[in-house]
Amino acid sequence: MVVGESVVVKWLTPPVPLPHPTPDIFAHLVDSGFNDTAPPYAALTGVLDGREHLLALITGYLPEARDGWEWCVDEAVAGTTSFAAELGRLAADLHLALSTLPTTGEAPAADRAYRALAEALELTGDDWLTGQAGTMRRELAVLETPITTPLIRIHGDLHVGQILQWRDGYAVIDFDGNPTIADAASCQPAARDVAQLTTSLEHVAQVAIKRRSVPPGRAAEWAGQAREILLTAYKHRLAARNRPDLLDETLIRPFEVEQECRELIYAARHLPRWRYAPMGVLRTWYGADPRKENNA
Template identity: 70%
Template sequence: MGESVVVKWLTPPAPLPHPALDIFPHLVAAQFRGTAPPYAALTAELDGREHLLALVTGYLPEARDGWEWCVDEAEAGRTAFASDLGHLTADLHLALSTFPEPGDAGPIDAGPIDAGPIGAGPIGAGGRAEGALAEALDLTGGEDGAWLASRAGALRRDLAPLAAPIGTPLIRIHGDLHVGQILRWRDGYAVIDFDGNPTVAGADLRQPAARDVAQLTTSLDHVAQVAIKRRSVPPARATAWTGAARAALLTAYRDRLAERGGPGLLDERLLRPFEVEQECRELIYAARHLPRWRYAPMGVLRTWYPEEKIS
């Protein structure tokens, strides 16, 4: 509106509580500036329950989302952006790591987090991942479905760590962090859309930071698949770009956590299990809502599980 604010209308309206209404005030208090500044929320009582109708945030000039600017980077073979994304994600997680526990109304301490374990992992993390694989296998048909079934054993092995207790800190996470949620604008990068993951019902609000990181890294793989399909980038070059971009992002993320006193926030043993689960969820999303998207997660999985790596 008038290159001043952006009004995001929720259709349909979302019943409260809503993640954004908790997270935005906390990010402001924690002095996290890597998002569009939140200004207001419009709510109303509908059928006897309060609902969120719209969110109002600041307008970021010349903004483009990652499904545009990041595909351009993949086509050009550039990876310098990945360090910026790693720093942005680490800063976001450090801010969210100070989110009060349920029922804690105490003041926000935006200082370094306690890097030690703070409890068991999300209840049912392993079961939820196994369920995602089972559903992906059930919903993916044809040649892709047959290929996926042939890799089911390898996929289950990579998901197995999620069945064990998780000792890494559990924090409020973004929950749907991919390059499409990261705007490149006139003055840098901004992460947006704190609505949670629309494809996961009943997800825990507090999860390992590795969940967000894994979704972000897999989205780089998806960008490579988009570049192959829509920009005719040779597959080998796209795969090499993904590897370099992933490595730069993770290095920058680790360095920023260490620099700001939170090196224990990321448990790297969880990255591949969460990545595999995310690809299963991408297949479920494609089957239910956007069939033409199936090529992206299938392309990623075929890259991860070639014939010579299956026993």
């Protein structure tokens, strides 16, 4: 709810039992000087059934804000990629701030990614996808190697829809974690967020193909260029802050593959019309014609 073009009240329905990650992250981002988000003002809590719950989050209103499923699709249609450097910088600054929070938990294991692939295959029932399963498993196998990169608090659901373009620039929002994974660890390699962000650029390209009639080849080229610009800016920012160790690039591809599996699971369970996006991405990666999905 937008109140007087001054504040935004996000009601959690249903209310979520505490502890919840967002209030602590908001406080830490303020202390760390990270300002590329909607200004956090307050968290409203209350006791329900004898336990304290988070009822609402109150943040500042960002004038002329549009989320990435609007503004980024416009960039894909126009074929422009200059925005990607700013997103890379923003993601790096976010991770630099979050990396100073206390960490807990263990590095993600490959078996979880393999389970996501198996579930995606079962729910999708697609012969072409089944034919790619061996290749996908080989790409996921990187996760069987012990992960040595630092585990940090991550955003957990970092896609372009969580990045607002507003009057004064860009802002990342929604620190509630991934709503489709009940047991997602709060501390993971930064590459997990990076992979979600890069795959979301691929999804934008699929949206541009299906909804805006952008030729598939041009959309794929745009996504590839935007991805490389984003990653380059992200790595340069980490290096400038003496923290290149935060990113293990070998983890990006397996996390991207796992993310597409989770997108297929989400589509099958909650939003069937979304299936075209992850299937279009996978067909682009593995050599099939993405128009088979976008014309479905």
